[in-house]
Amino acid sequence: MKGVLFINLGSPDSTDPKDVKRYLDEFLMDERVFDFPYWLRSFIVRGIILNTRPKKSAEAYEKIWWDEGSPLIVLSERLKEGVDKFTSIPSALAMRYGNPAIKSGLQALKDQGVTEVLLIPLYPQFAMATTETILVLAEELRQAHFPEMEFTSIPAFYSHPDYVRVLSNSIQRYLQTREWDHLLFSYHGVPERHIRKSDITKSHCKIDGSCCQTPSPAHQFCYRHQCYQTTKQVAEYLGLKPGSYSTSFQSRLGIDPWLKPATNKTIDQMPEQGIKKLAVVTPAFVSDCIETLEEIGIQAKEDFIAHGGEELHVVPCLNDDQDWIKVLGRWIDQWALAEQNA
Known part of the structure; x- marks a missing residue:
C-alpha cells in the first residue's frame, strides 16, 4: 500500500x-x-x-x-x-x-x-x-x-513548470491591486561552505557569479543555482523587466561567509536608490513561518520605512x-x- x-x-x-x-x-x-x-x-x-x-x-x-x-x-x-x-x-x-x-x-x-x-x-x-x-x-x-x-x-521542484506557474500566479494575484517599484526574491541563506560541500563534482562551485550560469551536474544539488533559477523562471513567466526585480538571501547566523547579497542590507539600501514601494516574495518557503512573517513582515518592513521607504508588501507563501x-x-x-x- x-x-x-x-x-x-x-x-x-x-x-x-x-x-x-x-x-x-x-x-x-x-x-x-x-x-x-x-x-x-x-x-x-x-x-x-x-x-x-x-x-x-x-x-x-x-x-x-x-x-x-x-x-x-x-x-x-x-x-x-x-x-x-x-x-x-x-x-x-x-x-x-x-x-x-x-x-x-x-x-x-x-x-x-x-x-x-x-x-x-x-x-x-x-x-x-x-x-x-x-x-x-x-x-x-x-x-x-x-x-x-x-x-x-x-x-x-524549484524549476518544475507546475511550481513556477502556481508561484507566479500567486505573486501576480497579490500584487495586482498594490503599487510596487521593485520585486525582491528573498531566499533563506546558507553558509557558502554548504554550497561547496554539496558540489558533487568537487570543482564546479566557486560562487563567483558565473558558475551558477555554467551548465554542470553540480546544479542538481546546488542551492544557490536553484534559487537563481526560480527567480529567473518566475520573472520570465511574469514578464518582469530587467532591473525591476532582484535576488537576496536572508536569516544569516554566525560570522562565516554566507550567500550574498544579504536581504536586510539590500532592503535598507533600496530607498536611497529610489525604491519607495517594495514587494518581497520568499520562494524558499512554501508555508509562512517566522522567517517570512516576523523577519520580513515585521523587522524588514520597519527597517525599510526607517530608511525612507513608504510601503513593503510581503507576498504570502503558497500555503494552502x-x-x-x-x-x-x-x-x-x-x-x-x-x-x-x-
Missing part, C-alpha cells in the same frame, strides 16, 4: 522560552545545519547560543503566533488536508525538528498498512540543511524502525493555495500510477 509523508521544517511547541530552547537545540545541533565537529558545535550552540537566543526568539514567535498555534504547523496541516481531498493516497504530516516528528509520521502511515512511502520535503530548492537532512534522518529511521517500508522522494494543492495531488497520483505500472 502506498502513502505520502509531507515534511516541513518545524516549530517550537509554544512560545515559551523553554520550548523554543528545546527546538533550537534540535535544529542547531543538526550536523547538516551547523556543520562543525560535534565538540565545537556543542560548545557554540549549547555553551553560547542557547544561553541568549531562546528568549529573543520566543519574543519573535509571540509576534506571529496564531490562536491555533504555530503558523507553519497550522498552514502545513491545512495543506495536507487540502491535498487529501484530491487524492485517495493516505498521507501524514511531519516536521524535521519538533512535533509531529518524522518517526510519528511514518508510524501513522504504517498503522494504515502503508509500505511504500513518497517523501515530500516541502522545500522547492535542495540544500544540506533542508532536503538532505530530511532524507538522511528518514532513512536512518527506516532502517531502525520501519525496515518493511520502501521510500521514494520527490526531487527538488488551491492551485498548489491540486499540483501536489497530481504529483502524488502520477507517482502512484507510475509505481503501479512499473
